[in-house]
Amino acid sequence: MSRGVPVVRFDPSDVGECLSFSAWFGVSAASLAGQLRTPSRTANLEEVRAVYWRRPTWPHFEHLDHADARYAAAQVRHGLGGTLYALPNCRYVNHPLRNHAAEHKPMQLAVAERFGFTIPPTLISNDVDDVRAFIAEHDEVIYKALRWTPYQRADGVGLTTWTEPVTAAEINESVGVVPHLFQARVDKIADLRVVVVGEQVFPVRIDSGLLDWRADYDALTYQVTTLPDGMGKAFVAFLEHFGLASGSFDLALDREGRLHWLELNPNGQWGWLEVKTGLPISAAFAALLELGAAP
Structure with a gap:
């Protein structure tokens, strides 16, 4: 107002x-x-x-x-x-049907590679033999859900699924029931969350020492950072490919300074990053919405 x-x-x-x-x-x-x-x-x-x-x-x-x-x-x-x-x-930030299309991780991985991002070796499969072979091929492998869904225990306590390491010994025939996502673990020193609003790009480095930084927000420290030349434009182009106006990207930073694509959340959280860093993200959203529909 x-x-x-x-x-x-x-x-x-x-x-x-x-x-x-x-x-x-x-x-x-x-x-x-x-x-x-x-x-x-x-x-x-x-x-x-x-x-x-x-x-x-x-x-x-x-x-x-x-x-x-x-x-x-x-x-x-x-x-x-x-x-x-x-x-x-009307300008949608974002159109819900576009959000839905962009939420599929297999689609994200394929498109991200076409846009020049580095993708960790990834397997999506419900074939037990293929999963065991993939884990044997890579020194360390993680599992993460293809889609977050709400869970509750019988007593009403909420549950969630974190990104976790997985070994061949943990794989059994139950893998065959549904597809699973397995990925070679990045030897990372930090994570990046990059919030894109229109053509404005807000990259934040997150240090935690955790495999999945979402597991303990109290352990996190934040630093506004920069991206390699051209990567900001690649994020904007990625969103345009899906017809999106905004999105929150997650990447891992390895010990050689390389960034590895993890995923896009087209309707991701960003408010706490503004509080922690002072980045004018909410003002960017307000300005984008005020513009109305694109010509």
């Missing part, structure tokens, strides 16, 4: 008394017309210039039985969600 730009903030799970909308198609010169209403704001859908899509939650309709709840949730995702996906002349 300090920029004088009207904003409507809501979550899809507010649908009902706290969120209503109507969208018309094929009844005016505009491809889409309508309104979205919250208790404090109203937005004309055809006038929306930008959408910041930041990890929304969807309703679960706990008061309905299972079949009705699934049906109701699908109507919200495809009705409200589909309308938000279709806004004309």
Whole structure:
């Protein structure tokens, strides 16, 4: 609001008394017309210039039985969600369907290599023999999930999956149930998280001594750093390939000073980096959204 730009903030799970909308198609010169209403704001859908899509939650309709709840949730995702996906002349940061396409690690690895990034040798497989052969070929190998999913113990305590070392002795026939991602371990001295907003690139070095720095944020130290010549433009081009306006990239820095691609999170965390480093990341997002749709 300090920029004088009207904003409507809501979550899809507010649908009902706290969120209503109507969208018309094929009844005016505009491809889409309508309104979205919250208790404090109203937005004309055809006038929306930008959408910041930041990890929304969807309703679960706990008061309905299972079949009705699934049906109701699908109507919200495809009705409200589909309308938000279709806004004309709108800049998305990022468009949710583009986010979804870019979240697939096999796609990321293939595209990153085409853009000149160094990729650790990687195997995605559910073939036990191939996995054992891959581990035997490389001195040290790590496992990481292809997709994060929420877990809870019976007592409600949340669980997660960290990047972990793996040995051939730990591989058994259960590997054959689903695909797994195995990767040659980088002999790293630090990690980099690179936040890209439009054409602005914010690289931060993270020192921890941990294989997976996410496991202990209290152990981390941060330093604003620089990238090799041309790498910043490669990150921007990578995002443009997927039709994204922003993303958070993770890389490993080895003892020879080389950077190794790990992954992209198209909707990654960045707020804590601004607090720790003073980088003007939120201002970059605000400026990008204020621009509205690209010409």
